[in-house]
Amino acid sequence: MAQVLRHLPAIKDPNVLVDAATRDDAAVYRIAPDRALVATVDFFTPIVDDAATWGAIAAANALSDVYAMGGRPLFALNLVGWPRDTLPFELLGEVLKGAAEVTRQAECLLLGGHSIDDPEPKFGLVVLGDVHPDRMFTVAAARPGDRLVLTKPLGTGILTTALKRDLLPEAALAAAVSNMLTLNAGAARAALAAGVRCATDITGFGLLGHLTNILQASGVGARVQWNKLPLLEGAVELAARGAVPGGTRRNYQAIEADWAEELSEPERLLAVDAQTSGGLLLAVPPARLDFLLAALHNEATPVAVDIGEILPKPQLLRVVRS
Numbered sequence: 001m002a003q004v005l006r007h008l009p010a011i012k013d014p015n016v017l018v019d020a021a022t023r024d025d026a027a028v029y030r031i032a033p034d035r036a037l038v039a040t041v042d043f044f045t046p047i048v049d050d051a052a053t054w055g056a057i058a059a060a061n062a063l064s065d066v067y068a069m070g071g072r073p074l075f076a077l078n079l080v081g082w083p084r085d086t087l088p089f090e091l092l093g094e095v096l097k098g099a100a101e102v103t104r105q106a107e108c109l110l111l112g113g114h115s116i117d118d119p120e121p122k123f124g125l126v127v128l129g130d131v132h133p134d135r136m137f138t139v140a141a142a143r144p145g146d147r148l149v150l151t152k153p154l155g156t157g158i159l160t161t162a163l164k165r166d167l168l169p170e171a172a173l174a175a176a177v178s179n180m181l182t183l184n185a186g187a188a189r190a191a192l193a194a195g196v197r198c199a200t201d202i203t204g205f206g207l208l209g210h211l212t213n214i215l216q217a218s219g220v221g222a223r224v225q226w227n228k229l230p231l232l233e234g235a236v237e238l239a240a241r242g243a244v245p246g247g248t249r250r251n252y253q254a255i256e257a258d259w260a261e262e263l264s265e266p267e268r269l270l271a272v273d274a275q276t277s278g279g280l281l282l283a284v285p286p287a288r289l290d291f292l293l294a295a296l297h298n299e300a301t302p303v304a305v306d307i308g309e310i311l312p313k314p315q316l317l318r319v320v321r322s
């Protein structure tokens with residue numbers, strides 16, 4: 001996608017606060033001195049068997065990009081690709097119901113959408129939100145010394161792939177599903193309260209891929225402590241047994257990291273595992289770290305872990321054991 005986005009025309013409108021150039025989570029457009037619109041779109045093919053759960057995860061995932069900008073979702077539109085000849089419409093009804101339940105939780109109105117006939121089912125949402133221009137998060141605001149904090153465990157790509165390959169019963173996916181269903185709303189509220197300015201959410205490029213976006217946009221480096229990474233139970237073992245999504249393998253090939261030698265390949269794969277509806281990755285000045293961790297704890301985010309720090313050296317990405 002990044003390669004394709006290069007071909008978009010360069011933008012000079014002063015009201016465009018965030019465009020495709022920084023690889024941020026959403027576009028941001030100022031409509032008043034104290035108000036900007038946040039716009040994002042996300043859709044994908046089924047990742048779990050249950051239709052309503054798939055719809056709900058897709059909604060949480062789409063909303064997440066608004067939270068990753070420090071925004072508040074206002075309303076959303078459904079995007080549907082559906083094989084009308086082979087799958088019953090009632091099943092699509094389940095998908096939409098699952099999504100509507102999550103947008104309701106987010107206090108985000110569902111105002112419409114569009115569907116097309118498609119041999120492979122696809123579902124997602126366009127989400128519009130708003131944010132105060134002075135308080136929005138971007139990937140370009142990390143500073144040397146900032147601590148890196150993650151709000152959900154890693155491994156959903158590996159676990160959902162294990163399910164597809166019959167290496168894991170669907171019940172064993174419960175922890176991964178509950179994490180994917182958790183809105184990043186609370187994490188964003190905590191980060192706003194802590195004065196965080198730099199954030200992104202962990203999705204298809206994995207932790208290190210999305211961290212690399214921060215490093216490039218902010219002109220800094222980072223050191224990640226592998227032992228501190230919160231991981232879904234069984235994920236390393238399943239990666240070792242080959243339950244690795246194509247996207248995760250591509251991330252591993254693409255990432256330019258200085259890995260501690262003793263880290264095994266399955267361990268490294270967790271740090272680049274393609275996530276769906278992953279947590280927020282926040283960069284916070286060290287003086288505000290304790291406040292942030294306490295605020296995340298109050299919001300009951302799945303985890304709240306300090307996993308490393310921002311370094312002054314541009315684009316250096318070092319992954320150490322501890």
Ligand code: CO
Nearest residue numbers: 025065201203
């Ligand atoms: Co994102």
Ligand code: CO
Nearest residue numbers: 025041042065
């Ligand atoms: Co996105």
